[in-house]
Amino acid sequence: MNKNEMIAEGKYYLGLMSGTSADGIDLVLVEFTSSEQQPQLIASFYQPYTTAIADKITSLYQPGNNEVDRAFHLDVELAHLFSQAINVFLQQEKLTPDDIIAIGNHGQTIRHRPTGNNPYTLQIGCCQTLATLTGIRVVGQFRRKDMALGGQGAPLVPMFHQQLFAQTDLPSFVVNIGGIANITFLPALNSNQAVLGFDTGPGNALLDDWFAKHHPSSDDSFDKSGAWAATGQVIPLLLTQLMQDDYINAAAPKSTGREYFHLKWLEQQLMAFNKVSHSHNDVFALDSANIQATLLVFTAQSISNAITALTSQAKVYLCGGGVHNHGLVEALNKCLNASGKTFEMHTMEAVNIDGDSLEAMAFAWLAYAFDQGLDSNLPAVTGASARCTLGSTFLP
Numbered sequence: 001m002n003k004n005e006m007i008a009e010g011k012y013y014l015g016l017m018s019g020t021s022a023d024g025i026d027l028v029l030v031e032f033t034s035s036e037q038q039p040q041l042i043a044s045f046y047q048p049y050t051t052a053i054a055d056k057i058t059s060l061y062q063p064g065n066n067e068v069d070r071a072f073h074l075d076v077e078l079a080h081l082f083s084q085a086i087n088v089f090l091q092q093e094k095l096t097p098d099d100i101i102a103i104g105n106h107g108q109t110i111r112h113r114p115t116g117n118n119p120y121t122l123q124i125g126c127c128q129t130l131a132t133l134t135g136i137r138v139v140g141q142f143r144r145k146d147m148a149l150g151g152q153g154a155p156l157v158p159m160f161h162q163q164l165f166a167q168t169d170l171p172s173f174v175v176n177i178g179g180i181a182n183i184t185f186l187p188a189l190n191s192n193q194a195v196l197g198f199d200t201g202p203g204n205a206l207l208d209d210w211f212a213k214h215h216p217s218s219d220d221s222f223d224k225s226g227a228w229a230a231t232g233q234v235i236p237l238l239l240t241q242l243m244q245d246d247y248i249n250a251a252a253p254k255s256t257g258r259e260y261f262h263l264k265w266l267e268q269q270l271m272a273f274n275k276v277s278h279s280h281n282d283v284f285a286l287d288s289a290n291i292q293a294t295l296l297v298f299t300a301q302s303i304s305n306a307i308t309a310l311t312s313q314a315k316v317y318l319c320g321g322g323v324h325n326h327g328l329v330e331a332l333n334k335c336l337n338a339s340g341k342t343f344e345m346h347t348m349e350a351v352n353i354d355g356d357s358l359e360a361m362a363f364a365w366l367a368y369a370f371d372q373g374l375d376s377n378l379p380a381v382t383g384a385s386a387r388c389t390l391g392s393t394f395l396p
Contacts (some may be wrong), residue, residue, distance in 0.1 A: 010101035012042065014089075014136070015364030016082060018108040018125065020179030020258045021204055021321060022057040023221070024048035025085045028357045029093060030364040038163070039365055044357045045089040053081070054221075060110040061258045071110060071124060078108055079129035086134050097135040102393075104367030105130060105140040106360075112257040114152035121153045127394040138394040139367035145391075146377045151384030154255035158184040158197030158381045160362040164353065171314040173307055174348075175332075176359065177203040177322025179258055181303050185310050196310070197381040198252040201245070201302040202261040203322050206295045209263040214288045226327020229296040232289030238273050242298045248305075253383035266295075297331050304335035313342045319355030323347055366390060 027045040107123035127140035143153030167189040174184040181203035187193035211223040336343040348355035369376040370391040
């Protein structure tokens with residue numbers, strides 16, 4: 001079977017995403033019909049993880065005992081879970097595997113080491129197992145070729161965002177607030193600026209981890225709408241210290257993950273803060289709610305600083321789980337519009353796109369781009385030495 005024969009079968013692409021928050025599986029059904037290669041979202045589906053699966057995933061964000069066995073048992077287990085979710089989704093939409101051209105499988109990132117000697121990134125959720133179980137061709141491992149070309153393999157979504165947005169007289173930003181926050185900068189019409197994108201730092205990661213640590217009996221694993229953060233007060237000197245982190249102040253291209261911004265990182269920051277405050281005989285209320293309030297503003301400020309460093313006026317479109325944290329959205333709006341700057345904030349729904357489905361749609365597009373032989377990385381974003389078509393294909 002040649003490539004054209006594979007592409008000719010079916011009508012839709014599936015996009016599959018499991019993010020660093022490790023909360024569940026996002027699936028989208030996408031059709032590419034127009035000459036502009038614009039994706040049309042047909043349907044979406046979400047399957048939450050059990051606490052046991054989420055714990056298995058997050059336990060692999062840091063080195064630990066027997067991690068090779070744990071990682072690759074989970075690699076296959078996640079492929080089974082992905083397959084089960086796809087089968088339910090197809091039944092829901094009254095479709096069969098023959099209706100699907102390919103699955104664009106991001107998988108689950110468990111380790112991202114984009115710098116230093118022999119950098120690598122690891123996404124699990126075995127593509128070959130998934131293809132075999134579903135009977136559908138899978139396109140996956142999207143990050144590796146970019147890294148082979150000297151890039152960081154992340155972020156990959158800015159190229160997709162460029163496909164979605166027509167250039168206007170004002171620059172635009174797409175801000176995805178998942179476990180980690182990333183931005184895409186789309187310059188104004190007739191601008192000589194390039195499309196840029198990078199991870200700004202933590203999104204929901206630290207907020208979720210700190211909340212879970214102090215609410216072990218809660219039905220929620222996150223601070224709903226920032227309600228707990230709203231009961232605390234920001235600690236200004238702690239916020240200043242957090243903003244001095246090396247990653248926050250590093251120049252792009254840059255990318256990061258939960259293996260950097262995690263609870264141990266936060267606890268080290270708090271220990272350092274305590275030492276400094278005690279040496280100056282200062283007394284600070286390191287109450288847990290105050291720390292949550294500070295983390296919320298830290299997240300907003302780190303995103304805002306990345307945006308305002310590029311322009312002082314733009315439209316900002318929010319997506320990802322952090323959009324549902326109203327306290328975080330308010331803090332971001334306040335940070336962005338300080339000192340006379342002008343930023344219009346919107347959700348993706350303002351441009352008729354489901355923000356909760358956007359990232360999974362990007363991986364459906366990456367599978368489509370693979371089949372069409374389209375360039376799907378941006379060297380200005382990832383630092384790669386050349387543009388290329390990302391991904392590898394796995395047959396049932």
